[in-house]
Amino acid sequence: MKKILYLIIGATAFNTVQAQTSVFDVIQTSPDHTVLEAALVQEGLDVALSDLTTDYTVFAPDDAAFTQFLTDYGITASDLLADPKLTNTLLHHVVSGVVLSTSLMNGEVTTLSKLDVTVDVTSGAKIDSATVTTADLPADNGTVHVVDYVLLPTYDNVTEVVATSADHTILLTALQTAGLVSTLEDMSADFTVFAPTDAAFGQFLSDAGISAADLLANPDLAKILLHHVVAGTVLSTGLSNGEVTTVSGLDVTVDISAGAKIDSSNVVVADILADNGVVHVLDYVLLPTYDDVTEIVATSPDHTILLTALQTAGLVATLQDLSSDFTVFAPTDAAFVAFLAANSLTAADLLASPDLSSILLHHVVSGTVLSTGLSSGPVTTINGTDVVVDLTSGVMIDNANVTAADIVADNGVVHVIDGVLVLPSTGIIENNLSYSVYPNPSAGNTVTIKGNEKSTEGAFISLVDGAGKLVANQFVTTNQLHFGYEFDISSCASGMYNLIIRFENQISSQRLVIR
The missing domain is CATH 2.30.180.10 (FAS1 domain)
Structure with a gap:
């Protein structure tokens, strides 16, 4: 009798475990969610939503919702499933934790896409423009609310597209470093951004033989980034073969003969819309090219x-x-x-x-x-x-x-x-005196200046740095120069100097390199 009782208890416990239902099970067993099921399976999100250790709330568009969405956008189910933005679109229907209909309140709720949906419970329950038609379908790891339309991620600005993308961390850091985030957040202007992925930057850095730190330290970083930005909103359907002027003032070449190419880069994801423009994802960095x-x-x-x-x-x-x-x-x-x-x-x-x-x-x-x-x-x-x-x-x-x-x-x-290169002689300076200066270049404390002129008259020695600033001025006799004068350079920093000697109405100018 005890054995029979143990078997009954064991079988009951086994059935209890087996009976646990995930939010994905709710969707999978619904005859009205075949499109959503196929999309989740294709993107590998069925595994996450089957995880009983994590709770989710899913706003689940039914097949009729998808049909209306596809009709509105003039695309097919195959087009939808081939969309590289599909994963993010699906995550935009998922909220972390269990949010029952009784807990919904007017306001914003952040989805797993990192973007918000707007909840309105004034009359029934609406999520953005979609109505909750069936609420609180229970699961052991959350709940499912059926909605009558597809929720599309909407971005406040083009920088938010970049900031919420796991594939654009380098671009985001570069925009922050160059101080361009606020520019692209400007809601009074529209922008089209060609956004290289992290992989695109990685390939570019490898090809150029530089590091990410080198790129971020480049004084032309802002210009490079603005070469990826076009004024106005240009959707992929508005692209045509030819030149397009970027905000950098230079052109990129568009080629839509096969797909869409910007210079040598391929558009791998198109038309990610924001309230102030659109982002097209690229597989390589666009470099400014100059005619001359x-x-x-x-x-x-x-x-x-x-x-x-x-x-x-x-x-x-x-x-x-x-x-x-x-x-x-x-x-x-x-x-x-x-x-x-x-x-x-x-x-x-x-x-x-x-x-x-x-x-x-x-x-x-x-x-x-x-x-x-x-x-x-x-x-x-x-x-x-x-x-x-x-x-x-x-x-x-x-x-x-x-x-x-x-x-x-x-x-x-x-x-x-960062400096102007000064001519060895300009204006009235004429090299009509013959003097030797050695060692040149010099790494010592003095250089020897030697000439042939002998006179009771004196000569002026001037040392001018690369910026044209006088750093030394000394009077000596030409007899001293004739026998070789030791000119003190111990206080001079390493660099390029002009050594100017003035004797009567004659001037000599020579280049002196101090190490």
């Missing part, structure tokens, strides 16, 4: 003085020549401001200088020289004068640091620098 080196300068907010100087000197056409290649070391506006202040000059003084063309061409080297092709030593500019490259710590051109390298155009490359 002057376009790089012209589209940079940090090179307005350089652009004006090139225009004033009549050099724009020269640097637009697509039959030649140029390497341009481009001082920023801040570099020019520091240079002018150090020399008590105004921008007008610079633009009026008869040496303006020579000064600018002193920043240009013939051919395309990428940063990887630079080596320490002198490089002759188009002006016929030399600049000295120093790769000891980073990249220096004379006394200027390269702050952004390898901005490529169809006829060359631009390297941004």
Whole structure:
């Protein structure tokens, strides 16, 4: 008798375990939810919703709801199941925890898509625009409410699309670093964002041989990101073959011959709508491409003085020549401001200088020289004068640091620098005296200056740094110079200097490199 009783109790306990029902079981056993069931199974969400250790509330559109939705959007069930946004759409119907109809209140509820749905219980129960037709279907891990329409994720702005995507963490960090989040949250403007995935950025970083930190530290980060943004809302149905101008001021090429390509990137997910635009997901990063080196300068907010100087000197056409290649070391506006202040000059003084063309061409080297092709030593500019490259710590051109390298155009490359490269001699300076300076470069505390002139008259030795600032000025006799004068450079920082010697009406200028 006891054995029979134990068997009965055991069988009852077994049946109790087997009788447990998940929210997915509720959907699966419903004859009115075949489309929802198929979608959940395809996206692998049936496993999560069958987990009895976690509670869920599911707003479950029935087949009639899906039929109406498909009709409204002019798509088929196959189109729906092929939509790469399907997982997120399904998660937009699921809330964590058990929320019975008696607990629903007017307001916002956050779904597993990380976006909110709006609940309205003023008359019955509505979830966004869908009505709850059957409430509180029980399950052992939650509850199911049947709704009469499909809930679509809606984003407040295009940045929210990025912020709630698990595949766009690098893009989000980049937007935050560049200070562009608030720009793309602006509800008074509409944007179309081409959004590279994390995998797209990973491939780009690998191809470029840089790290994510390098990308985020790039002074042109904002321009690169804005090259992925077009003003206005452009849906995939509104794309056509041709050029589209981005907010960076440069064009991308659209090709819809097979799918949709933006430059060399494929649109892998299209038409993620927000209240201020739309996001299209890309499989590679779009890089700004420039027709010529002057376009790089012209589209940079940090090179307005350089652009004006090139225009004033009549050099724009020269640097637009697509039959030649140029390497341009481009001082920023801040570099020019520091240079002018150090020399008590105004921008007008610079633009009026008869040496303006020579000064600018002193920043240009013939051919395309990428940063990887630079080596320490002198490089002759188009002006016929030399600049000295120093790769000891980073990249220096004379006394200027390269702050952004390898901005490529169809006829060359631009390297941004933080200082103006000073000509070895300008204006009245004529190298009509013969003096030797050694060692040069010098890593010691002194250099020897030796010349042939002998006179009772004295000479002035001036040392000018790369920004044009006078750092030393000393009077010596020419007899001292004749026998070799030890000039003290112990207080000078490493860099490029002009050593100027004035004797009677004669002047000599030589380049001095201090290590």
